Amino acid sequence: MSRHVIVVGGGVAGTAGAITAAxxxxxxxxxxxxxxxxxxxxxxxxxxxxxxxATAAPLTREVQQVLRALDGYCxxxxxxxxxxxxxxxxxxxxxxxxxLDVAPVASGRVGVVRCGRSGWDADALARAWGTRFVAVxxxxxxxxxxxxxxxxxxxxxxxxxxxxxWLADRLREALARSGGAFSALVLxxxxxxxxxxADALSRRVGLPCxxxxxxxxxxxxxxxxxxRDRALAGAAVTRLRDRAVSVERAGDRWRVVTEGGDRHDGDxxxxxxxxxxGGGIEYAPSEAALASVLPPAARPAxxxxxxxxxxxxxxxxxxxxxxxxxxxxxxxxxxxxxxxALLDRAGVLAERNGAATGIKEGDIxxxxxxxxxxxxxxxxxxxxxxxxxxxxxxDAAQRAGAVRSIA
Amino acid sequence: MDESEPFSVxxxxxxxxxxxxxxxxxxxxxxxxxxxxxxxxVARDLSLRGLRVALFxxxxxAFGASGNSSGMxxxxxxxxxxxxxxxxxxxxxxxxxxxTAPHLLFRIPFLMPLRSGPTARLMLELxxxxxxxxxxxxxxxxxxxxxxxxxxxxxxxxxxxxxAVVGGITFDEWGVDGARLCVLNAIDAIENGARLHLHTTVExxxxxxxxxxxxxxYVVEARDRMTQRRVRVRARVVVNATGAWSPITAALGGLPxxxxxxxxxxxxxxxxxxxxxxxxxxxxxxxGRQMFLFPWQNVSVIGTTDDDYYGDLDDVHATSEExxxxxxxxxxxxxxxxxARAIGTYAGVRPTLFxxxxxxxELSREHAVVDHTGDGAPGVYSxxxxxxxxxxxxxxxxxxxxxxxxxxxxxxxxxxxxxxPGGSRVPDALDLAAKxxxxxxxxxxxxxxHGERAPRVLECxxxxxxxxxxxxxxPCEPVLESEVRYAVREEMARTVDxxxxxxxxxxxxxxxxxxxxxxxxxxxxxxxxxxxxxCAMARDFLExxxxxxxxxxxxxxxxxxxxxxxxxxxxxxxxR
Numbered sequence: 001m002s003r004h005v006i007v008v009g010g011g012v013a014g015t016a017g018a019i020t021a022a023x024x025x026x027x028x029x030x031x032x033x034x035x036x037x038x039x040x041x042x043x044x045x046x047x048x049x050x051x052x053x054a055t056a057a058p059l060t061r062e063v064q065q066v067l068r069a070l071d072g073y074c075x076x077x078x079x080x081x082x083x084x085x086x087x088x089x090x091x092x093x094x095x096x097x098x099x100l101d102v103a104p105v106a107s108g109r110v111g112v113v114r115c116g117r118s119g120w121d122a123d124a125l126a127r128a129w130g131t132r133f134v135a136v137x138x139x140x141x142x143x144x145x146x147x148x149x150x151x152x153x154x155x156x157x158x159x160x161x162x163x164x165x166w167l168a169d170r171l172r173e174a175l176a177r178s179g180g181a182f183s184a185l186v187l188x189x190x191x192x193x194x195x196x197x198a199d200a201l202s203r204r205v206g207l208p209c210x211x212x213x214x215x216x217x218x219x220x221x222x223x224x225x226x227x228r229d230r231a232l233a234g235a236a237v238t239r240l241r242d243r244a245v246s247v248e249r250a251g252d253r254w255r256v257v258t259e260g261g262d263r264h265d266g267d268x269x270x271x272x273x274x275x276x277x278g279g280g281i282e283y284a285p286s287e288a289a290l291a292s293v294l295p296p297a298a299r300p301a302x303x304x305x306x307x308x309x310x311x312x313x314x315x316x317x318x319x320x321x322x323x324x325x326x327x328x329x330x331x332x333x334x335x336x337x338x339x340x341a342l343l344d345r346a347g348v349l350a351e352r353n354g355a356a357t358g359i360k361e362g363d364i365x366x367x368x369x370x371x372x373x374x375x376x377x378x379x380x381x382x383x384x385x386x387x388x389x390x391x392x393x394x395d396a397a398q399r400a401g402a403v404r405s406i407a
Numbered sequence: 408m409d410e411s412e413p414f415s416v417x418x419x420x421x422x423x424x425x426x427x428x429x430x431x432x433x434x435x436x437x438x439x440x441x442x443x444x445x446x447x448x449v450a451r452d453l454s455l456r457g458l459r460v461a462l463f464x465x466x467x468x469a470f471g472a473s474g475n476s477s478g479m480x481x482x483x484x485x486x487x488x489x490x491x492x493x494x495x496x497x498x499x500x501x502x503x504x505x506x507t508a509p510h511l512l513f514r515i516p517f518l519m520p521l522r523s524g525p526t527a528r529l530m531l532e533l534x535x536x537x538x539x540x541x542x543x544x545x546x547x548x549x550x551x552x553x554x555x556x557x558x559x560x561x562x563x564x565x566x567x568x569x570x571a572v573v574g575g576i577t578f579d580e581w582g583v584d585g586a587r588l589c590v591l592n593a594i595d596a597i598e599n600g601a602r603l604h605l606h607t608t609v610e611x612x613x614x615x616x617x618x619x620x621x622x623x624x625y626v627v628e629a630r631d632r633m634t635q636r637r638v639r640v641r642a643r644v645v646v647n648a649t650g651a652w653s654p655i656t657a658a659l660g661g662l663p664x665x666x667x668x669x670x671x672x673x674x675x676x677x678x679x680x681x682x683x684x685x686x687x688x689x690x691x692x693x694x695g696r697q698m699f700l701f702p703w704q705n706v707s708v709i710g711t712t713d714d715d716y717y718g719d720l721d722d723v724h725a726t727s728e729e730x731x732x733x734x735x736x737x738x739x740x741x742x743x744x745x746x747a748r749a750i751g752t753y754a755g756v757r758p759t760l761f762x763x764x765x766x767x768x769e770l771s772r773e774h775a776v777v778d779h780t781g782d783g784a785p786g787v788y789s790x791x792x793x794x795x796x797x798x799x800x801x802x803x804x805x806x807x808x809x810x811x812x813x814x815x816x817x818x819x820x821x822x823x824x825x826x827x828p829g830g831s832r833v834p835d836a837l838d839l840a841a842k843x844x845x846x847x848x849x850x851x852x853x854x855x856x857h858g859e860r861a862p863r864v865l866e867c868x869x870x871x872x873x874x875x876x877x878x879x880x881x882p883c884e885p886v887l888e889s890e891v892r893y894a895v896r897e898e899m900a901r902t903v904d905x906x907x908x909x910x911x912x913x914x915x916x917x918x919x920x921x922x923x924x925x926x927x928x929x930x931x932x933x934x935x936x937x938x939x940x941x942c943a944m945a946r947d948f949l950e951x952x953x954x955x956x957x958x959x960x961x962x963x964x965x966x967x968x969x970x971x972x973x974x975x976x977x978x979x980x981x982x983r
Contacts, residue, residue: 041974041977048976049977050976084979086924086945086978087938088942090978090980118875118879119875119878119925121875121878124928124932127932127938128928128931128942213978215921276969277970282965283960283966284962285962326731329726329727330957330958331726331727331957333960334957334960334965335957336954337957343965343968
């Protein structure tokens with residue numbers, strides 16, 4: 001009988017863990033719904049871009065495999081340059097395939113499509129991004145109501161081939177009308193939800209076309225969900241739409257109990273429910289729960305959103321009880337008061353391969369934003385997921401191998 | 408009383424120049440220092456009476472106490488037993504403000520529950536009698552007479568109230584957006600010839616010798632803190648209306664600080680994400696101080712503290728200690744407030760009249776005009792103390808004193824009848840929404856802030872390329888792009904913070920995550936600044952707001968903070 005890995009969390013870390021583990025083990029992924037990955041805006045980094053080194057670090061083979069499986073991300077060796085709606089041109093290690101990377105467009109003007117979408121002020125953006133950017137008039141809306149349609153709904157219209165063809169025709173007309181020479185076109189978040197349609201559009205227009213980075217909750221997050229669903233199905237991972245409530249010992253295995261009351265036993269568990277943003281960690285000040293004049297007991301400011309025998313902390317140290325019945329003063333927890341703030345760093349204390357510290361058997365792993373002191377970035381989560389998945393399955397595979405050799 | 412009671416709108420008085428003399432642009436009759444409610448109020452009154460006025464404000468309009476008060480025009484109920492005349496004039500002035508800016512005022516009915524106890528019944532009788540006496544003054548401010556409530560009434564009106572009570576009473580307050588009130592006074596002053604210099608700090612007030620005949624006695628030198636440009640103005644009269652900053656301003660003119668001494672009292676408020684009650688609720692803090700939870704515009708607010716302040720007046724912010732003190736006090740009678748989501752705090756410093764050896768709450772909220780003739784500075788006046796509700800009266804008192812003495816004028820005060828900008832008629836919000844294709848909520852908020860001028864705001868930016876003037880810039884409030892442009896073009900906003908003060912942009916649950924960068928872009932465009940400066944002012948705003956929110960951090964808002972931080976990092980970069 002093959003060993004079994006249970007992954008809790010379906011964001012980028014959990015997905016990477018499940019795909020990697022599935023190479024050697026059978027995998028069940030329990031996913032409670034939307035988290036930080038669904039809110040990601042399409043620019044992906046290994047280290048925060050404000051600290052990014054000039055040369056991008058190469059990716060491991062396993063990380064590349066997961067990216068291939070997700071099929072919707074570009075991580076060029078040279079890194080990328082993406083455009084943000086806040087008016088910043090910024091380096092990124094890679095990007096959702098619908099985003100325009102202006103790094104390869106070394107020279108020439110980039111057209112910013114003046115399309116009439118509410119909140120997309122092409123002139124202001126062109127001015128903010130720099131002198132190479134020029135606003136261009138184009139018809140992008142087919143119906144009047146599309147002006148204020150939410151980004152994901154508008155993007156979904158370009159899943160349709162005919163509509164994308166129509167858009168390509170309008171953009172070509174616009175280019176012809178403008179008379180100028182353009183090297184690329186940038187649009188608001190709009191190019192598909194099922195998958196990124198930037199390549200298909202670029203081929204039809206004859207120029208690189210792509211989106212700018214938009215708001216959280218936009219099309220890139222939905223495209224991630226779709227890409228994940230396809231990749232997990234391709235890797236034969238069993239999916240459960242449920243919320244884990246506890247991880248506990250059941251004989252020599254681990255048992256994950258869900259909100260629906262189901263029990264799933266596995267040889268190892270990968271926890272990847274996200275951090276504070278994703279919902280894996282909760283800020284729970286003593287005062288919030290209590291209505292009396294004084295709360296009866298102090299408790300740590302943060303807690304895991306499920307019951308599990310792991311230790312929360314930061315800087316390698318476990319969280320301590322605060323010396324106040326009201327909890328830690330939030331000034332000491334959060335930016336901008338505190339640099340390197342606890343809310344930004346706290347998580348499950350874990351080894352380099354993701355193995356949660358303090359577990360005797362060493363087969364609970366943590367990955368992604370849930371891990372203490374890890375960079376809260378997309379690619380860091382993915383590679384942590386890869387490591388945890390490999391370690392979780394490796395452990396199972398070794399045991400399976402041992403059993404086989406005895407037999 | 409009839410809600411739509413008409414009142415006469417007099418035409419603005421013909422502008423009489425007090426001194427008929429051709430002067431360069433840097434000669435004025437009066438310099439007003441301070442852009443709070445007293446400064447803008449007095450600048451308006453002086454301008455309406457025909458004087459040429461220049462106003463200097465170190466930060467922004469309503470930056471200090473005026474924009475950070477509880478946002479109510481009190482009727483002076485607390486003075487009833489000691490000084491009924493003050494109560495009467497407070498109520499009368501509240502009525503005047505309602506008539507001149509009807510769009511800006513909204514009724515806040517309050518409940519005062521009385522907890523059971525040995526003397527509770529007696530207290531209820533006393534409070535009932537007290538408010539019965541106050542009812543005589545209510546018509547002056549269109550307030551409803553108070554009601555006496557039994558415990559079942561209280562439970563029915565606010566089911567969230569807990570604890571044994573013997574009963575309670577209701578009373579009426581009027582809410583106002585203090586920052587808007589300052590802006591309207593400032594705009595009216597400008598429209599009557601005043602020049603306002605915001606973000607411009609006065610560096611010296613010097614005496615001019617020998618120019619008495621030309622009516623000039625002082626030269627005021629100031630520096631624009633954003634452009635570093637220097638401004639120099641000559642004037643006959645200087646009015647120090649700088650609230651808690653008064654002694655600092657007085658020192659610039661070489662005046663003894665003791666004459667303008669205030670005892671700065673810090674007060675903070677906690678803002679909840681929605682209206683959690685329909686009534687204001689009076690409760691008691693752990694030290695017995697009275698405090699309130701009240702609905703205000705589209706949020707609920709808890710206030711307030713009163714503590715001696717020794718810090719930087721330009722950088723006042725709430726602490727988590729203060730937040731916990733307030734929440735604890737409300738939770739005793741309204742426990743579900745602990746489950747409500749706090750989305751921010753604001754803090755200001757009261758310019759309370761100085762006294763040593765008293766508790767903060769015992770200090771006088773009265774105001775006083777200090778004439779500095781005795782300090783060797785004739786023509787210099789300081790406005791000390793005061794409250795938002797009495798600003799108009801305070802300005803009138805100063806003008807009534809200064810005009811005959813300094814300018815030989817007896818021009819009459821008109822500020823009690825002349826509508827503030829937008830106040831002569833309140834347009835129908837639904838009608839405005841339908842005509843302009845904006846949402847009724849956006850239209851309603853716009854009419855609240857701008858009254859009759861709301862249609863003018865909607866047109867602002869209509870000629871800008873791209874046709875984005877009706878786009879929603881801040882979805883929480885909501886604020887339309889045209890209002891942002893209007894705040895810059897017509898209301899002297901120069902930063903994202905300034906726009907937020909005028910429009911409440913970015914003060915909702917998302918903390919400006921969705922609008923600050925866009926607002927910065929619009930301002931940069933309007934003021935012809937490099938786009939990077941728009942980004943920088945967005946970052947400044949986001950950082951300041953994050954600081955104001957974090958001290959009241961709860962579980963839900965913590966997730967929002969994580970999202971905002973992630974988004975801001977991804978699209979703008981680190982805050983610092």
